[in-house]
Amino acid sequence: MSDGSAAAAAPAKRWAYVIPVAAVMYMLAYIDRTNVALILPYVGKELPLSASAKGFASGIFFVGYLLLQIPGAVLAARWSARKTVLLLMLAWSLAAMACGLVHSEIQLHVARFVLGVFEGGVWPAVLILLASWFPQRERARANALWMACLPVSAVVMSPLSGWMLGAMSWRWVFVIQGLPPLLWAVVWWFAVADRPAQAKWISPAEREYVEGTLAREEAEKPKAAQESYGRALRDRTVLLLVAVYFCWISGFYGFSLWLPSVVKKMTGNGSPGLVGWLTAIPYLVAFVSMVGVALWSDRTGNRRLALAVPLLVSAAALLVGQLTHGSAVAQMALLCVVAAGVYAPYGPFWAIPSTVLRFEVVAVALGLINALGNLGGFAGPYLVGWLTDLTGSSAAGFLVLAGLLVAAALITVLGVRPAGRPSESPAPAGRLTARS
Template sequence: MRGPKIVSDLPRQRWIRVIPVAAVMYMLAYLDRTNVAVILPFIGHDLPLSASAQGLASGIFFVGYLVLQIPAAVLAAKWSARKTVLILMVAWSVAAVLCGLVRNETQLYVARLLLGVFEGGVWPAVLILLASWFPQAERARANALWMSCLPISAIIMSPLSGLMLDHLSWRWVFVLQGLPPLVWAVVWWFTVADRPAKARWISPAERAYVEDTLSAEEAAKPAYVKQGYWQALKNPSVLLLIGVYFFWITGFYGFSLWLPTVVKELTNGSATAVGLLSAIPYVFALVAMIACAQWSDRTGRRRAAVTAPLLVAIAGLLLGNLVDWPVVVRFVLLCLVAAAVYMPYGPFWAIPGRVLGIEVVAVAMGVINALGNLGGFAGPYLVGWLTDVTGTATTGFVVLAVFLAVAAALAHLGLAKTAGAVPDQVGAAPRSL
């Protein structure tokens, strides 16, 4: 189905009002989630951790991440995405601060687990929010612009955490980086609305465009996508997306959360130097992520926009770890892998809305995100464990390439087999942004 073209002079306030506020909010969440990657290598004797313990501290977040995925998705759809995110924002801020107050390894695991619990519901809640503001023809770009907070957070987080570690204890870094969500919660409350009908700032023309287009998209969906929760969760395309996301996220977080450690080993630099260098790959990731989403919306080729970047990431991981390159070449390959693992985000999360009706898509996205993000536990822990066993991170990164290969195969072959539910060509998008 092709969405209607946007009139050239139609106001586009939702691109300015909704996405930036949501992006900053989740940037703070991602900062609190991933700052552990920069901090752990510099904890030292205060809280000594083996490589596998560091991997567990990084990955246990994603065990907690499972808990509120579906409840938060249902609350966002049935009650209010705005209120759901506000509550979770305050709760994860408290948990992030607790990470700096721990006194032993077990307490660190518990604090990270709680952080995962409270952050877990934010992702599906915001996806539901965006689905109420952006029709399908704009969805990949809207998703990618919001999700650009992920590489932007890494760009900011790595140098900031490194600089702070050179002047403050690791405990203070956790505490100070955990407080900003409390401030942004006020901005969120007074800026974001659940849907166009509740926003005072949107023009009548833009409101009518969004509501009419979304209604037309729902009416045009075939009957098989309008099903109950249980039938939706048994939908072959939903099961496939869970598989793709799990194997992709295993490679994604296995790479991302160990990147600063790899940079430290390559350069043997200070915390500030490691932080600055660790930010560079995410600059490439940001550009590539938005470009891929724009291409996907323009051509409608969601499947290719997911599969092709994963193949590039596989090549980069294998070349970087199996060949003895100079340091500069290895760093370039790190940049390539970072860009490639971020690129599928926008197109991937535009797919569920085409598979399912609005009645059940919230729960489906919650399940996909919840089960898929178990890879966020598996990846970091796997790399840490294999590093302890083999004495090198090379084996772990090669295994991550295998996980990405499974994700690419599932996306390419699986989505082709379910083309009736997830067409690769979903219609060219209007070039409104």
Template sequence: MIPRKRWAYVIPVAVVMYMLAYLDRTNVAVILPYIGGDFPLSAGAKGLASGIFFVGYLVLQIPAAVLAAKWSARKTVLLLMIAWAVAAVLCGLVRSETQLYLARLLLGLFEGGVWPAVLVLLASWFPQAERARANALWMTCLPISAILMSPLSGFMLDHMFWRWVFVLQGLPPLLWAVVWWFAVADRPARARWISAAEREYLETTLQAEEDAKPAFAKQGYRQALANRHVLLLVGVYFFWITGFYGFSLWLPSVVKTMTGGSATAVGFLSAVPYVLALAGMVACAHWSDRTGNRRLAVTVPLLVAIAGLLAGNLVRWPAAVQLVLLCVVATGVHMPYGPFWAIPSRVLGIEVVAVAMGLINALGNLGGFAGPYLVGWLTDVTGAATTGFVVLAAFLAVAAGLAFFGLKPATVEESAHVPAATRHP
């Protein structure tokens, strides 16, 4: 039986770290409806304030990925953690709409390199047969953050000025940076807590996977960035994330309209869909690792999300039914995360996969700008958010189509008949 300390040491520390990042990224969705007294914002301005984060987000994707692969993922994330905490605090100190945009832009800049850097870290700790689960367990930070932090933001808004909410939620990354520094190692050979048996298993298995990759997987940076699989994954991720963030960042506003409740009530109800999303992510990743079928693990949840998004916006439902449909959409857009991010390291060698993942995340996350801004702009033009959400469903449909018809099973799917030691962490 192979020791499994990597699951207890690497994943939890990374989960908390990115929970804090995701909180500082998305708390704006809960806070923006309560800013009005200082500088009133139109729906389009709110969408821009939410989405401009992703303009900064793309800048450091590839540089941070290269630093993580060539220098140290641990040190790269540490520096970015400190910088994004400062930017998050600045969001509470702004005095104008323009300053709010600038602070959000800087927050996106510093958070941008964290995602690919952690993916590089996980690729050095978890073999392919475990990677969808490792990715998904780390990425549970997204729904967990929403479950815990949306109610927290709502509660804080009911008891303090919105500026203090930004400031106080920006400070925890500075404390967690200390934990990160002492608990995380770049690879098994540098970890003090790992056993000799686990270290040998990981180094042998990971090296064997690298040696088994086809010649095209070991090309240079330029060829890797032009690889059709990488470009296809960029397309899938862009259309998916447009729908994902367009939905996620506007969810509190929808709930507020549904309930007319206090900030605390909005926060708690906004957390409900993410409870199901959390369970769905883990289940989908486990199924994907067990069967090796990455393509369907990405496509089917997106189709479920489309159905929920259209049903919720084209038909008038009671509030309880609307909340159920929000749960369906949240689950559908979260489930593909683990399987999707297991694909790049399947088709590319470790030398270049960091750059490819940085490119996919950078260009794909432009959808994080497009989604919120599109919903806000269409709301201003039409007077209702329905048209925007229907358009987001169309974006998700394109992502599902690209994934199903573009990702060749022989390339991105793995044999389900892997050794038991690798199949069951």
């Protein structure tokens, strides 16, 4: 039986168990990470903050985010992704609630920094988990379906946060939104396994397919990829991906963390509820874009175009939005295009490292890319805030962010060379009722 026919015949319970539980878990993390963008415009005189201070509160998260990237990835690969994420989930929940208890700018920055520390190891740990469950021909879709929790969390939580801000103190919003990870930790512990051999719900046929395919993929990787962590950290593709991710994430978070403020201004300082609902629209478009681009990438094997083209489109939309002054409908349409462009590359991008590095060393590469790349999460918001204070307008900041997105696309096209491509005839991700 060919690889393609084997994939088509394999049961697919892993899509119904692993992806949804991981997606909800990270959706809760993303809510705690980004709710500051919706909440801070409404803290008022109780906690007076300048635009640059608000940008710093958003960005300081990513300084803490650096610390557990590589340790979290290595722990997940060598010990247990399931246990690593569980411990981090409990810790970040407490840190998120602490944001509602602060009484000064410094305390807010410390709470956000600590939140970043505990959330830092989650992303690479889950990527390690997915690499143990989904072969390369399915990897971009698996990544994208999991990472779709990013825009989905905004679709769900933007209106809810807006309603909560209208109904209660901003402090309570922080505290209440920090509670759910404590509850979801129970679901995570009982539903997730590190690999097919440890899962009680998987059938022998699916276990054999996943483990056999992953073993063949490991054996087919270049011999040079069997070397040490040091070699992984020096790999040309890995270093280029760090640069791509930094430029991309600068634009990504500079956009997403300042989107509510832009929408608020666009609506003439509208109510929190209205701002929340309007903010959700671009994220809904982003969700569709993520899934569609990942499906195309798995079918064609072209990871580079799936990464570069959306970034160029989003950069163009940012430029048009800052250089023109259209109606509110036109501005919202441009925000939707930007959101679609900056979210679409997630699945294909994170499928690239495991094509050039073996499982035992790819963990440290994933940690390095996410750690250094996410410094853009500090640079983007702070840059927009600083330029807004300096010029009195957010236009200059967004123009710089557009340039960074273009740089990410150019590095991808001119430098990144993923090894190989997914095997033929990918297994349908939506087939969740296959034989058990």
